[in-house]
Amino acid sequence: MSKLKTYILFLFFIVLANWAYSQTHPNLILTKKGVVEIREQLSQLPMLQSSLQQAIDLVDGEMLKGIDVPVPKDMAGGYTHNRHKKNYVLMQKAGVLFQITQDEKYAVYVRDMLMEYAKMYPTLGLHPANRSYAPGKIFWQNLNDANWLVYTSEAYDCVYDWLSAKERKKLEKDLFRPFADHLSVDSPQFYNRVHNHSTWGNAAVGMIGFVMNDQELIDRAFYGLKSDNIKADQKDNDGGLIKMPGQGQAGFFAQLDNLFSPDGYYTEGPYYQRYAMYPFVMFAEAIENYRPEVKIFEYRDSLLVKAVQTLLNLTDVNGLFFPINDALKGMSYLSRELVSSVDIVYHFGGQDAGLLSVAEQQGQVMLDDSGLAVAKAIQEGKQKAYQKKSANYKDGAAGNEGALGILRAGKGENELCLVMKNTSQGMGHGHFDKLSFSLYDDKGEVIPDYGAARYVNIEQKFGGGYLHENTTWAKQTVAHNTVVVNEISHFGGKTDTGNKFHSEPYFFDADQENIQIISAKENNAYPGVKMHRTLALISDTRFEKPILLDVFCVNSDTAQQYELPYHFTGQLLSTNYEYQCPEVLTKMGESYGYQHLRLEAEGQVKGGNAKVSWLANNRFYSLTSYVSPEDKLLLVRLGANDPNFNLRQEPAFIIRKNQQKDAVFVSVVEVHGKYDRVTEFADNAFSSISKVDLLVNTDEYTAVAFQDKKENKWVLILANQEACKDSKHQLNVNGTDYMWSGAYHFIQSK
Amino acid sequence: MSKLKTYILFLFFIVLANWAYSQTHPNLILTKKGVVEIREQLSQLPMLQSSLQQAIDLVDGEMLKGIDVPVPKDMAGGYTHNRHKKNYVLMQKAGVLFQITQDEKYAVYVRDMLMEYAKMYPTLGLHPANRSYAPGKIFWQNLNDANWLVYTSEAYDCVYDWLSAKERKKLEKDLFRPFADHLSVDSPQFYNRVHNHSTWGNAAVGMIGFVMNDQELIDRAFYGLKSDNIKADQKDNDGGLIKMPGQGQAGFFAQLDNLFSPDGYYTEGPYYQRYAMYPFVMFAEAIENYRPEVKIFEYRDSLLVKAVQTLLNLTDVNGLFFPINDALKGMSYLSRELVSSVDIVYHFGGQDAGLLSVAEQQGQVMLDDSGLAVAKAIQEGKQKAYQKKSANYKDGAAGNEGALGILRAGKGENELCLVMKNTSQGMGHGHFDKLSFSLYDDKGEVIPDYGAARYVNIEQKFGGGYLHENTTWAKQTVAHNTVVVNEISHFGGKTDTGNKFHSEPYFFDADQENIQIISAKENNAYPGVKMHRTLALISDTRFEKPILLDVFCVNSDTAQQYELPYHFTGQLLSTNYEYQCPEVLTKMGESYGYQHLRLEAEGQVKGGNAKVSWLANNRFYSLTSYVSPEDKLLLVRLGANDPNFNLRQEPAFIIRKNQQKDAVFVSVVEVHGKYDRVTEFADNAFSSISKVDLLVNTDEYTAVAFQDKKENKWVLILANQEACKDSKHQLNVNGTDYMWSGAYHFIQSK
CATH class of the missing domain: 2.70.98.70 (Beta-galactosidase; Chain A, domain 5)
Structure with a gap:
């Protein structure tokens, strides 16, 4: 092949790559196409309407009270902990509301809150509680910080185009990139495990990586840190080994390969499976949107689809998870993690009509393409009773x-x-x-x-x-x-x-x-x-x-x-x-x-x-x-x-x-x-x-x-x-x- | 006044009395006029329909199993106890079903069961359990026997005209009259008290008295036994005095005068008030039907209306009675006694629209004139929220x-x-x-x-x-x-x-x-x-x-x-x-x-x-x-x-x-x-x-x-x-x- 030909081919690939990975926003969870369809069909879809109204009620109510980004201080259950949890949920919802309602006040709210975080984050050391094997900066443990970034990535994606380049630069430099680094390179004992904690970390780093179009972060999310220096006997707060003997891989695919059995059973039990499902399905949806060629929902014999179906079957007559291992009673498939899981697996995983009756019981759908699909199918009467089985x-x-x-x-x-x-x-x-x-x-x-x-x-x-x-x-x-x-x-x-x-x-x-x-x-x-x-x-x-x-x-x-x-x-x-x-x-x-x-x-x-x-x-x-x-x-x-x-x-x-x-x-x-x-x-x-x-x-x-x-x-x-x-x-x-x-x-x- | 005039006046009163008290059946709870109206309006009244259907399902199901009138043996909760309880409920409902559906199989069922009782009753001594201060013959305590007769009186009234004179004679001679006598003259310690037990006794004797047109029984129901030889220190199973010092009267009017306060509060508390209300309102409905001139619902400043309103207000947010004194938790205004009370007091006591919303929660109405009135009013949308108050x-x-x-x-x-x-x-x-x-x-x-x-x-x-x-x-x-x-x-x-x-x-x-x-x-x-x-x-x-x-x-x-x-x-x-x-x-x-x-x-x-x-x-x-x-x-x-x-x-x-x-x-x-x-x-x-x-x-x-x-x-x-x-x-x-x-x-x- 001549040098010219090679060069032309090279150029072609560059163009292709740019085209394939060219950045449109939103595209992480909610997509540009989804926004158009939701706006068109909203008036015919009561479940989507009521889910939207719930989000509006929540966000509008909190907007009236003003923004509060307190200096981190409390343990779980305390004020600053609860406030920051509320904040990331509010930002995520406000971002979505901005896209669907096109009311700029929501974008302003997200921007202003992000700017508060960007102002504070560089000043923070580790959380003062000092109780975790992997402390966060916003919360007492990195796990909660990873939650924050998963939710906030979606918010950022929703307001990305609306923000000025200067604003984006500030946020990425002072907040998102160091935030992702703290979760990963600064906390290998948290990030490089095969564990639900790391799944959150991987998803958080990958999702912000997608929005920022940062290939390094995406690779880090998929495959973990290349080196970590974790000691063989290092343990977490619950006495669990950080690294199981023989663990080779890390990153999101390592979680998919190792955390579930081929039947989609998660070894910690359904309570933790429920908790872990959220970053799995959300990051999977993001991967499907940004890297459809990965065919993430078909990965490992449709593992994520099986995992959600297995999880739904691990419930009693009231939809409460069997409390195997460390599990809090009362947790059920009405949880927000399962709303996402059911919607996403319905939409991307083969449209099982039984899932629709679970979605009906949940009484709400995600405000994204998958929620749209579920609300539409329910409106068309496609739902069948969910059959639990032996x-x-x-x-x-x-x-x-x-x-x-x-x-x-x-x-x-x-x-x-x-x-x-x-x-x-x-x-x-x-x-x-x-x-x-x-x-x-x-x-x-x-x-x-x-x-x-x-x-x-x-x-x-x-x-x-x-x-x-x-x-x-x-x-x-x-x-x-x-x-x-x-x-x-x-x-x-x-x-x-x-x-x-x-x-x-x-x-x-x-x-x-x-x-x-x-x-x-x-x-x-x-x-x-x-x-x-x-x-x-x-x-x-x-x-x-x-x-x-x-x-x-x-x-x-x-x-x-x-x-x-x-x-x-x-x-x-x-x-x-x-x-x-x-x-x-x-x-x-x-x-x-x-x-x-x-x-x-x-x-x-x-x-x-x-x-x-x-x-x-x-x-x-x-x-x-x-x-x-x-x-x-x-x-x-x-x-x-x-x-x-x-x-x-x-x-x-x-x-x-x-x-x-x-x-x-x-x-x-x-x-x-x-x-x-x-x-x-x-x-x-x-x-x-x-x-x-x-x-x-x-x-x-x-x-x-x-x-x-x-x-x-x-x-x-x-x-x-x-x-x-x-x-x-x-x-x-x-x-x-x-x-x-x-x-x-x-x-x-x- | 001349003797002749007096004589003519006397004749006139005799005729009037005979006209006024001429016996039509049914007239005790369900009336002949009510039956016609219910049959006419049934198809427009879903609550009446579903109540009828419930009764049909219950009675038809039990009819398939055949009649069982076992020799009394067990205490409360045991087989014979439960069976006889079921029997009287079934007879009452079957009687009503006969009138409304005009399907003779229900009359046959009532007659055959009554005949079994008429065969057994003369052979019975006191109930073998020997645990009560006032033993019954069918049940361990007369209280339950009185229940039996209250319900069965209605059944008898419903099939009265359908039975042959010979059958009626046998039932009255072998069953009803001795049954009423056992509750009253044979058990003065049960019958002549001012107490919920006696209220049941009075109502039972009075109701069968009305159906049999037996003035002696009716008088006995209204005013008690003339003599009783109850000792001053005689007590019941719960350690309560049989006769409170100074008690003069007995019978139904004595209960109305003494058991309630002027506000309609019943001194034993709401649990027992609920239990006691049934004979009060049922007998009152019978009195209203047979002796309208008594104006029983206006008696003592509309005491029965007040009593039901007070009772409804003595409930928590779930309609559960406040468990004051001896009271079983879980009892609520959904009980059958309150269905009767609410319907009867709505119909005869001034059509309070708030009662209709309680009836709606109850989800059923009586199959009689009062239930018809309630179902009709609800169908017409007259109900208002029931306002509980301080x-x-x-x-x-x-x-x-x-x-x-x-x-x-x-x-x-x-x-x-x-x-x-x-x-x-x-x-x-x-x-x-x-x-x-x-x-x-x-x-x-x-x-x-x-x-x-x-x-x-x-x-x-x-x-x-x-x-x-x-x-x-x-x-x-x-x-x-x-x-x-x-x-x-x-x-x-x-x-x-x-x-x-x-x-x-x-x-x-x-x-x-x-x-x-x-x-x-x-x-x-x-x-x-x-x-x-x-x-x-x-x-x-x-x-x-x-x-x-x-x-x-x-x-x-x-x-x-x-x-x-x-x-x-x-x-x-x-x-x-x-x-x-x-x-x-x-x-x-x-x-x-x-x-x-x-x-x-x-x-x-x-x-x-x-x-x-x-x-x-x-x-x-x-x-x-x-x-x-x-x-x-x-x-x-x-x-x-x-x-x-x-x-x-x-x-x-x-x-x-x-x-x-x-x-x-x-x-x-x-x-x-x-x-x-x-x-x-x-x-x-x-x-x-x-x-x-x-x-x-x-x-x-x-x-x-x-x-x-x-x-x-x-x-x-x-x-x-x-x-x-x-x-x-x-x-x-x-x-x-x-x-x-x-x-x-x-x-x-x-």
Whole structure:
């Protein structure tokens, strides 16, 4: 090729590149084309109108009060913290309002506020709170600073063309570029991790990079810092390692490659997945707008689409996320992160009509191209009911680190949903809850997971941060519905040890009408102890609603104490056994969460079954367990050793088996009847189960049975060593020969 | 007048009487004319349609299952109890359905079920449970039997004309007449009281009397039994005297004359008033239909109309009745008794358009002339919002036995409602709660009244009856928000003593915009101790919502221990003082409710104010009290000595002043801010009150002050001896001279 030809080709590429990456504004989230369409169609789209009106009401109200950019001082929940949080939301909304309404007052507001920040930012050192492993300048932690820049990038994009070149230069020089540098090159321990914190950092740097057309920042966002000098044992505030052993990459693509499993499950759990989704989907939308050739929504087999769908399925009947690991209860798919996620994934990820009904419940849409698409589709009546489903979500980047199992049975009033945690530890926010489960009905929690001990953004409670009791109670095994050996938590309560292991999913079958079943093993939580739990939702018209069968086998070479707690809420109604209540209440132990429990009643059964019933949410609940006369049955309550009243004083029922090598816990949980406080009618207030039994327990097989008051009988046989679907099994149980294929055999009497 | 003339006049009256009282059916609740109109207008009236459809769905569903009239056996909550309850509701509805749909299957169903009862009834002795002071035959207590007859009378009226004369004869001879006799002549201790039980009895006897055209029964219903041989000290199951000293009359008119105050307040409280209203309004409708000349709805200055209006005003924002005395929480104006009351009082009591909006919330109407009128009026758009109001309802038949004070301030999100109990004891279901209060906001309870310890119709909990803990906890003074002296309940916890006294309303002023105030005295609860409490709702734009000011003065000749508990719900957030938490929890006492409490934290203040804040229902609450350094500040929780887990383990804050003759408790309660679990924003999470102070306390005057963080100041001066509006007062407080007229003087700084 001649030099001339090369030169012409070179010129051509320059032109092409300039054309392809020529800067129009807005283009980050809202696009120039989107603005035109929104303005044209607004009057026909009520959801878009009301979302716009909400934004106008909020911003206009705050504009009246004037701009306040205080010198950073407070922790989360305090004034300056809340004010700066409000400011970035206001700037983002005002920017969008400027584009849609074309009312210049909004641009003026954004500019003036940005100028205040530009004036202050160069004067700031690290935030004075000095409580974070990676302090911000505006906030106590860089995480919040990254939030600020994600939101503010959109605001800047919206007013970019309206600002003078001189104004833009000042803002970029004094504010945005140093801000992006502080998040990244100045804070490698924050920026170069594979972690939700870094995702925020990457998105923030990339988004401002796009708006400023700064390729260096964009590269830094995509691929992280080239060097970071992070020490191998460096940890964050939550005790999590900064760099996991073997971590090679950093940056946004490293997050996409490593933070999610191939099923779109996020190892920290849905609460953090919700939080992390926002920078993922927002930055992805920006990438789609600026670099469509990346095909970011198709990346890794459409990972972001799967992640949002998985997240929506990890909710109870009210749309509340299952509070696995450190998770605050009450957080739901109504959150703004999910509004963005649903809109963006609908628009860029294949227009799933089920997402529209979620958007309808959310009652608002984003003020951008994706929100426009959703509002339009809803107006055209395209929405379908969102179908939640049973699923076994693989954990780990490669999908080989355990799984989170979800079983759903029954419809409407009869809905029952089981969550079983057979995953990896979940990093620094993980709980010591191997093989634990939680149960939900059509009203919400039945057998709950405690979630985190924290009151986010409530300053009175340790500045809104994680409480001491999060470590001493919420993370501990006894706070969960799984076996505790010798009153010690799984992995001795050590996150580093927990991080090395994951539970082993054994089998999962959600395809049968009468039984949905999930089984998993855990052999690392306690040295020398093998745990194998199988949970099944059984649907049979002879029961009012589906019931839960729980078979938990534990084996050890030496005798141990095994305890299985079932946490519940509401008021105990009755037990079928006698118990003694201590006159004086004391803490039950010194550590692993027992220091927060008090024993309220202790009893033993004479027969073979223990039954407790309770009333909550005007529903009746009963648990019937196969137990031996030596087993101790404890009613306990949370609340000891809680000098700041940080804990909710909730009850639990604990079955304690002492000095045993092998033990099998077999229980049936029923949700039944209802109580109406207005008519004062109690319907189906009593348990239907008359007996729960263990028939066989060998290394190879475990067989259990239960029957109802009409003497209908059900038998479940588990093959403990061979779960393959085609494996043939044969077992004689009490004189009856059973033959079957596969991991389990379920027999219902006619 | 000649004999002939007299004779002709006599004949004329006979004819008139026969014409006036000639029997048409139906005429008891549903009328012949009503049936025609309902059939004509049904298609235009959706509320009537849906109420009809509900009845059809219920009855048709049960008809498929067949008739079951089991031999009585069980207590409340058990099978036979529930079945017979269902039966009478089904018969009543089926009777009405027969009239409206003219489908004979409903008449057949009523007849067949009645015949089963007629077959069984003569074979029955008293109910085998043998637990009531007045056992029924179908149910464990006559009260339920009376319910049965009230409902069944309507069913009988609806099928009367359709039945053969022979069938009627059998039913009246074997079932209705002996049934009415058992309720009355056989059970004078049940029938001849002035009590809600007897009201049911009177109505039942009178209603079946009307249908059977049996003047003897009607007289017995109106005026009671002529003789009864009830002993002076005879008591019912709840420890209430059967006959109050001096009771002369009995029967329905005696109930109207004695059970309500002139304001329509029912001394047992709204929960029982709701229950009692049903026989009152149903029998009144029957009287209006059969004996219009009685003008029953105008009787005693339209007492029944007032009673229903008062009852509707004794509800919180959700329509839940204030749980004064023995009362189950959750009961509301959605109950069937209130559907009847609202419809009947609308139709017969002056067509108050506000009642229509209550009927709309109820979502159903009676299937009778009154329900027709309501459905029609709603369809015509006549409904207006029901306006709840501040009111001071006089207690006692003559209106001179204390009062129940209601203060309401603020609208919508800012709504605050105070209930102060300055009434008489409230008979056997009364609690020892003189001068107690409860506080409600727009979400419900803030400072709650515990209500009753009972799970009505839940068999597992003592057969659904009142629990032991109702006496040992719920009735006791410490279970309420009022002063306890020396850890003993008011009147030594003796109902008979309590029945002799009532509190003295001192003044009440709900006419001012900035302050609504109520004040009362109690000098009999403890010998030698004078108690005087003033409660005010203060509205000031400097506070987010109205606030509560509580001034409680106690005087005694000898030194005593005074304790003032404030019960709350939710999670303690913070205190402004240091406290110690005992390692071991023990019961706080041996009696008067203290045996059910455990001390969780005890502290003292160094400054002059104690402040506690808590979070409930995603709202913040703060209580700031003027206290001295010697005062003990206790955080306690319910739940000790509760072997059957009957009690809700709720917290309370107790201020204890020891060894004092005179004491003044001054507190401000704030409802403030909100917490959003989805956005995780906490707004206005801190108390605005910076100081609460006692300025003056003499026999003549008490002056208190409080100020906010911006040092705005408010002063309230109370004249303790002279509440007359025109009385002139003058007082120097800290160098400032105040002059005013009336019982109180309130000064807001500008």
